Amino acid sequence: MRKIRVLVAKVGLDGHDRGAKVVARFLRDAGFEVIYTGLHRTPQEVAMAAVQEDADVVGISLHSGAHMTLVPKVINYIKEYGGDPDEIVILVGGIIPEDEFDELKAKGVDGIFIPGTPIAEIVEFIKEMVPKKKEKARLKKTA
Amino acid sequence: MFDEEKLKEIKEKRQEWEKSCLEPFMKKGGERQEKFENLSWVEIKNVYDPADIAHLDYIRDINYPGEYPFTRGVYPTMYRGRLWTMRQFSGFGTAEDTNERWKLLLKEGQTGLSTAFDFPTLMGLDSDDPLSDGEVGKVGVAIDTLKDFEILFDGIPLDKVSTSFTINPPAGIILAMYVAIGDMQGVPREQLRGTIQNDMLKEFHAQNTLVLPPEPSIKIITDIFEWGVEVVPKFNLISISGYHIREAGSTAVQELAFTIADGMAYVEAAIERGIDIDKLAPQLSFFFNSHNNFFEEIAKFRAARRMWAKIMRDEYGAKNPRSWWLKFHTQTAGCSLTAQQPLNNIVRTTIQAMAAVIGGTQSLHTNSFDEAWALPSEEAVRVALRTQQIIAFESGIPDTIDPLAGSYYVEWLTDKMEKLAWNYIERIRKMGEGSVLRGVLQGIETGFFIKEISNAAASFQREVEEGKRIIVGVNKYTIEEQLKIPILKVDPEVQRKQIERLKKVKAERDNKAVKDALDWIRNASENNENVMPAILEAVKAYASVGEIMGVLKEVYGTYKKPIII
Structure with missing residues (x-):
């Protein structure tokens, strides 16, 4: 079985990359294949990278407050570029007010991780969610 | 001793x-x-x-406040004469929203203003740029043209209040706007007080507000120095910042070393330009972080003052004792705030603020307890400001100068921080073959700074994951909690309103004057002349931030940061 492939992405104008980089490093150490987009990517660029790299997980980091605009855009562009967001685990990390969690989840986000989350928790979440989502998507397709 | x-x-x-x-x-x-x-x-x-x-000498290494090497403070009276400036960083939404918040803060006893801009403004983009979608007015105030600045400073007299601007690639544009507002209010330019951050080097190391490549960035910063010493002699033309380096995960020693090295780089660039160092020095200021380790932070501030005094006097030959001063602003550590049990952040901020005051800061921003969740609410901002006021008026801390001087631990640690920082600076100087400026540019190119900071960030996180470093409420003493803190929401209409205003300004201004001023900026840049007079002209003609930065990007190209994790 191939390694789980994670795209860690910084989207929008915000330059706070400490969280994204530390998480990327620890996910790599946990045995995942990690691709980091670098800074200031547009939703289109992130979606294109997710599709081209055949990512199992897309982790989007934002500290800009623009998540309600930019995260749904990434998900929509993944669809537009021929990817299937039903099969990809979409994670968001950074400064996200708790009262916006539900709306983000309704828009297709699987997990939200705020400052202080142990990275071990993110690793476990990915290990559990990747096969679960793939299986669900498979059942949906065969149904 | x-x-x-x-x-x-x-x-x-x-x-x-x-x-x-x-x-x-x-x-x-x-x-x-x-x-x-x-x-x-x-x-x-x-x-x-x-x-x-025992190896330290009181008069040589510590001495009295107001005397070289200023370990105990730059002023002879420190807070007995005048308290530090309580300067809360704030801004959100439109210029109207921020103007209203500022007036509230001034009413609450704040003594200076400090501007947070939104990401499009920070990056030199207009509100109607496709890249700005979703970001307008979110983390700070949106500024497109002088029109917005007129609203921002409505009813705020520039001869009475000093304002700090956290702005980097478009720093010259914002300074020009401030001068233009001063002109409108009839305040003589030589009376204008305030600060532009204008420190691109730390952007390349850590904060990532990146537009132009390093060399042209230094050129424009030096233009601002050259112009600013003549036109706005009371205005801090740069705030050499360690704050963001620390937030990106550096240690206190790295923060100290890289900030001082960046300061040396700017001074070397100014000297190369032929600027009189004694004229420029009083217009340089610094900006540090104050984190949780109380004594380490105090030692860092003391060491910074001592190092800068030696550097300015002995390395660069500044003659006026005033030029040897390291004046600094402090902000408590945003990265130390926890989303979990947010009220605990009030305690963290108090400890950090005390360190800043004991360390002799000239101005201070205390973070609000809810900032791991969102921009601070009004209540949270008030508590943060009250924290400073309690330290100022109830704790007795400001009553004597540098109260920890002579502590065996603090003096040892001050000396240790200085030595460790010098090691880094010598490495950087070596990378630049004798020039700290070249060394810093070299370190940006090779990713030296990024790697140093990222490695420290990862080591810290590893210790937190392993439970070796305790963060109360995060990896120890955790609870299940239902959050009830009110969160500030920015009006979603801001983007639309801002775009409308920009359209209106563009329709009503003299577009010929704008074009002429933009052409002047292009010509001045291509001919390697000082670009500031042209920027002031453009600003006064209501050219937008995006238009002015756009010309600079055409001339110099843009910078893409190397991807290093």
Whole structure:
């Protein structure tokens, strides 16, 4: 079985990359294949990278407050570029007010991780969610 | 600092104490940890004594406040004369929203203003740029043209209030806007007080507000120095910042070293341009972080002052003692705030603010307890400001100057921080073959700074994951909690309103004057002339931030940061 492939992405104008980089490093150490987009990517660029790299997980980091605009855009562009967001685990990390969690989840986000989350928790979440989502998507397709 | 005989006696006494007093006690249970380290991984001893600081000389290394090397403070009276400026960083939404918040803060007793801009403004983009979608007015105020600045400063007299601007690639544009507002209010330019951050080097190391490549960035910063010393002699033309380096995960030692190295780089660039260093020096300011390790932070501030005094006097030959001062703003550590049990952040911020005050800061921003969740609510901002006021008026801390001077531990640690920082600076100087400016540019190109900071960030996180570093409420003393903190929401209409206003300004202005001014900026840049007079002209013609930066990008190209994790 191939390694789980994670795209860690910084989207929008915000330059706070400490969280994204530390998480990327620890996910790599946990045995995942990690691709980091670098800074200031547009939703289109992130979606294109997710599709081209055949990512199992897309982790989007934002500290800009623009998540309600930019995260749904990434998900929509993944669809537009021929990817299937039903099969990809979409994670968001950074400064996200708790009262916006539900709306983000309704828009297709699987997990939200705020400052202080142990990275071990993110690793476990990915290990559990990747096969679960793939299986669900498979059942949906065969149904 | 002690005579030989006395010192010998003390050393003997220590040995005796260790053997007869400490050792038997240690056998009963020992210490909590195998080793004690601060946030720079400097090992801390159990007890410090005169032998640890015997190599220091009071008059040479510490001295009285207001005297070289200013370890105890730059002013002879410090807070007995005048308290630090309580300067809360704030801004959100439109210029109207921020103007209203500012007036509230001034009413609450804040003594200076500090502007947070939104990401499009920080990056030199207009509100109607496709890249700005979703970001307008989110983390700060949206500024497109002078029109917005007119609203922002409505009813705020520039001759009475000083304002700080956290702005980097478009720093020259914002300074020009401030000058234009001063002109409108009839305040003489030489009376304008305030600060532009204008520190691109730390953007390349850490904060990532990146537009132009490093060399042209330095060119424009030097233009601002050259123009600013003549036109706005009371305005801080740069705030050389360690704050963001620390937030990106550096240690306190790296923060100190890289900030001082960046400061040296700017001074070298100014000297190369032929700017009189004694004229420029009073317009340089610094900006540090204050994190949780109380004594380490105090030592860092003291060491910074001492280092800068030596550098300005001995390395760059500044003659006026005023030029040897390191004046600094402090902000408590945003990265130390936890989303979990947010009220605990009030305590963290208090400790950090106390360190800044004991360390002799000139101005201070205290973070609000809800900032790991969102921009601060009004209530949270008030508590943050009250924290400073309680320190100022109830704690007695400001009543005597540099109260920890002479502490064996603090003096030892001040000296240790300085030595460790010098090691880094010498490495950087070597990378630049004798020039700190070239060394810093080289370090940006090779990713030296990024790697140093990322490695420290990862090591810290590893210790947190392993439970070696305790963060209360995060990896110890955790609870299930239902959050009830009110969160500030920015009006989603801001983007639309802002775009409308920009359209209106563009329709009503003299577009010929704008084009002429933009052409002047292009010509001045291509001919390597000072670009500031042209920027002021453009700003006054209501050219937008995006249009002005656009011309600079056409001339110099844009910078893409190397991807290093």
